[in-house]
Amino acid sequence: MKKKLLTMLSVLGTVGTLCACTSGQQPAGTDAPAAASADATADTAATDSDYEYIKGNGKLVIGITYYEPMNYKAEDGTLTGFDTEFAEAVCAKLGVTPEFQEIDWDMKETELKSRNIDCIWNGLTVTEDRRANMDFSKTYLINKQCVVINQENASTYTDTASLSGAMLSAESGSAGETAITSDANLSQASYTASNSQQDALIALNAGNYDAIVIDYTMALSSVGSGDFSNLVIVDGIELANEEYAIGFRTGSDMTASVNSIIDELIADGTLETIASHYDGLTDLYNAAVK
Amino acid sequence: MYLLLSSETNQAADFLSVTAKLAGGFKTTLLLFFLTLLFAIPFGLLFACISRMRFKPLRYLMRAFIYVIRGTPLLLQLMIVVYLPGIALQKPITKWEIFHQNVPLAYFCGALFAFSLNYACYFAEIFRGGIENIPKGQYEACEVLGMTKTQTFFRVILLQVIRNIIAPMSNEVVTLVKDTALARTVSVIEIFFTASEILRLQFIIWPLFYTGAFYLLFSALLTLLFGILEKKLSRYWK
Incomplete structure (x- = not known):
């Protein structure tokens, strides 16, 4: 217990000093001593x-x-x-x-x-x-993953097979990325990770990609509205759920x-x-x- | 350091594999850094010369351009380069012939373009300041000695300009090291992107902080280099 506490404190200390030298974007590093004591109490109060x-x-x-x-x-x-x-x-x-x-x-x-x-x-x-x-x-x-494309490609991309030669993107580390890598056809396509689902949408809208894989809810709310009015969800493609x-x-x-x-x-x-x-x-x- | 950072499970392999992954990302960071310098320094010189031209329209145009670039965030410039060709011109950057359908290459080149232009403008202002800081008397003395303009610039002025700009340049170059982290927003897989990817996939946080060590180490090298350069140049005047 004591040893664990000591390790935790030294972790936070190290991270804190590291952070102090870098641009300190992370909330955990902004005040290392306070975070350390908070964590220490959290540990002792774990039984509460x-x-x-x-x-x-x-x-x-x-x-x-x-x-x-x-x-x-x-x-x-x-x-x-x-x-x-x-x-x-x-x-x-x-x-x-x-x-x-x-x-x-x-x-x-x-x-x-x-x-x-x-x-x-x-x-x-x-x-x-x-x-x-x-x-x-x-x-x-239960959220589904879906494929979003530009409307003018609607007749070209109708199923995963037709997307196997396309340029695809999804948020890095997202369920959409997993859906691409685990699909026999989509995994054949050229894939580039995006920083976020929004970035993927903007890049798709700009035509940088042919298709992206994002959350169904995200797609429903964004596709067809505002500047994304020319984007559509490809119907009938079943991908891994989350x-x-x-x-x-x-x-x-x-x-x-x-x-x-x-x-x-x-x-x-x-x-x-x-x-x-x-x-x-x-x-x-x-x-x-x- | 990893002994301190790893508290619970399977660490040795983790630390090494994370270091290897981050080093892979840092390679892209360094490539972006060096190529940006390679393009930004000559273009900075060119921009500095244009912004000191006697031909007014060109001079004002150059200064307006520098004002726009310096007055807007690099992040915005990155997005303009990567998204605007597709949105405004229907010519998506990833589908340009020269990139042969290579999306990462297209994004990297886009980022390189934005970084080079941005830093060229900052460098231009540093160069201009360095040149304008040389006392008028020196030009007059050279004229009296019968030196041509070219001779004056290369034999008398240039070295003094270099000495003048070393400190601000080292500042800007070290800033560039850290600014490369912005490239992750346009899918350039540099060290910061790699670290956040590790976090998203493996749920370990410390690689994010660990990237700081890479930046620090490289900045230390640069600081050392500029220190040596400064010493060497100051010899001629002391």
Whole structure:
């Protein structure tokens, strides 16, 4: 225990000094001593209930990035989205105030561990690798991956076979990338990783790629609107699916508490109603729950 | 350092494989760095000369261009180079004949173009400052001695200009090392992109911080090099 604590402190110390020398973009490095002490208390308090800790704070700090239709700013500037409404409903039952905190998606595990946030609730995909760093709630949506192309190519690209010679992209490390590499036809195509799904969309729109593979929800909300009006989803291509769940700290008793609230919200139809507010989400909700 | 950073599982292989991966990314970083210098220095000189020309329209045009480049973020310039040809001209950069359908090459060249132009403008201002700092008396003295303009520039002025610009240039060059990290936004797989990819795929965070060691080491080399250069040049005046 003591040894582990010492290792942790030295890790943070090293990282802190490293960060102080570099441009210090990472929240974990901005004040290493504070982070170190916070982590130390987190470690000693591991036996305490995370549920009590959050109830005691009176608020649930929810890590998000702005993206439609999960958590995004409506035209009047208020935060809305499926996950936003869902979180508000769960927090009302929990008796705490939801506090939405924008995070750097790449730093979500650190944010969660350092208690800057209490959970990640942002269309988070369940993966086996992620289980090492967090506990997942029950799956509430099943998201599909889909192929998006420019409208003028609609007659050229109709299935994965016709895409085997195309220039493809997906977000680096995303489910879309996995879908490409695990598909017999798509893996033949020339593939370039993008920095984000948005970057992939912009590059596709510019014609830099012939097709991209992104989340179905992301595609539904972006394709056909604004400057993406010339983009279309290729119908009838089935790619690997992904499950969405809420991420809590490892070993947290919040997972069980929130799971039972989710069951209540499913039973009384609240969640289905929330899903019906957003295009295409009813499909994803039914896939997960029914 | 890895002993400190790795707390729980299978480390030795991890540290080595991460180092190898990051080194692979750093190769691209270095390539972008050196090629940018290779293009930006001569173009910087050219831009400096044009912005000192007596022919006013060209001079003002050059200065306006430098103003635009220096007045906008490099990040924006990168996006303009990579996306605008496709959006505005229907000529996507990845499909230009010269790139032979090689997307990474197209993106790298796009990034190189933006970096070179951006740094050429900064260098141009440094060069211009270095030239204009030479006292008028020196030109007059050369004229009295009957030297031609070319002789004056290469035999009297140039070395002094180089001495003048060494410090600001070293500043700018070290900044370039770190600015290369911006290239990841346009899919250039440099060291920072590699580190965030490791994070996204393997969920380990420390490689992100570890990239700092690569940048620091390389900046140290550059600082040393510029230190030596500065000493060598100052010998002639002391």
